[in-house]
């Protein structure tokens with residue numbers, strides 16, 4: 001049986017970022033990942049664009065990842081929120097808030113590649129391709145079983161971190177339930193070239209069939225995230241590009257001139273999943289394994305990255321006190337520290353969807369008055385902007 005201090009199940013963005021955050025502590029950390037970097041980077045899921053909040057950019061600067069991707073990231077200098085067919089709109093400008101950017105947009109694949117490269121350079125120990133197939137808690141440690149090239153290997157560790165994504169097996173093995181809300185929607189993701197330059201504006205447009213976001217990419221390109229009901233999405237996907245473009249144009253309007261699809265459209269089914277607990281004996285849960293959100297507000301990974309940093313900070317404190325890294329007290333502190341941020345971001349993202357799904361005229365009127373208020377009341381606007389920028393939650397860095 002091999003041993004380590006912390007075993008991270010899943011080397012996606014959350015798991016790999018945690019390994020980087022723990023690097024300065026000199027702990028023995030192992031990341032187990034099923035997919036090779038080549039398979040992962042070739043996956044169509046890498047096409048999705050991630051809106052990184054300013055708070056996440058600051059974390060990636062500390063993890064020495066940001067310098068690798070800054071040239072690939074497009075700053076968001078303005079956010080424009082509107083409701084199709086109604087008068088309300090809200091505009092947020094980085095300049096008004098005294099920040100250079102409200103966030104950055106980066107293709108997920110570029111960020112994943114950079115995180116893997118930095119892990120490589122900093123000698124993070126990856127066991128890959130390998131799958132964690134079971135775990136058992138035994139007193140002051142957990143025994144983890146993995147399948148690596150058809151062979152079974154056993155690890156003994158103080159702490160297991162479940163960073164194994166929305167279908168987390170670790171969560172299931174530990175008997176942690178989940179709350180699931182199926183939006184019965186699909187996010188259609190692609191890239192669009194616009195006749196006019198976006199001027200670094202992220203557009204969020206709520207339409208009767210679901211929210212539509214255009215996020216700025218280099219030149220006149222924009223990442224499209226277009227939410228549709230399942231049946232409608234299937235129908236759209238069966239249409240020729242020209243017809244899809246004309247429906248998109250109708251939904252978005254002409255603010256950016258003519259829109260042209262320049263990449264295949266991919267569909268991601270949308271569900272809100274929230275783990276009922278963030279820990280079990282010897283196990284902490286981070287990232288999508290803990291929460292999977294609707295992408296409309298671009299918050300899912302930003303929230304997961306804050307899980308990672310809070311857990312890393314607590315592990316640093318525990319190490320300084322010579323405590324066991326999987327101690328129950330530490331896990332309880334982790335869950336408590338994350339509760340407010342999870343509650344707030346989940347209600348913010350989910351509330352946005354529900355608020356904009358109401359079709360009754362009185363609801364639409366209230367919503368549009370709300371958007372106007374947001375546009376004209378500086379304190380309200382500042383609150384909304386801070387939620388969107390991921391700056392409303394503080395954590396202490398481990399890399400001070």
Ligand SMILES: Cc1cc2nc3c(=O)[nH]c(=O)nc-3n(C[C@H](O)[C@H](O)[C@H](O)COP(=O)(O)OP(=O)(O)OC[C@H]3O[C@@H](n4cnc5c(N)ncnc54)[C@H](O)[C@@H]3O)c2cc1C
Pocket residue numbers: 009010011012013014015032033034035048049050051052108130131132133163164165166169187189225268286287288289295297298299300301302303304
């Ligand atoms: C269309 C779309 C748009 C989005 N836009 C945004 C956005 O703008 N901003 C934002 O913040 N978030 C966004 N998100 C969310 C973001 O993509 C996710 O939150 C993030 O990628 C989750 O990372 P993760 O590491 O937690 O999970 P995952 O990426 O799912 O990684 C889990 C890893 O664990 C591995 N694994 C699983 N089981 C095992 C096992 N048993 N053994 C070993 N390895 C295992 C998997 O192979 C995988 O690599 C979006 C999501 C979608 C679908």
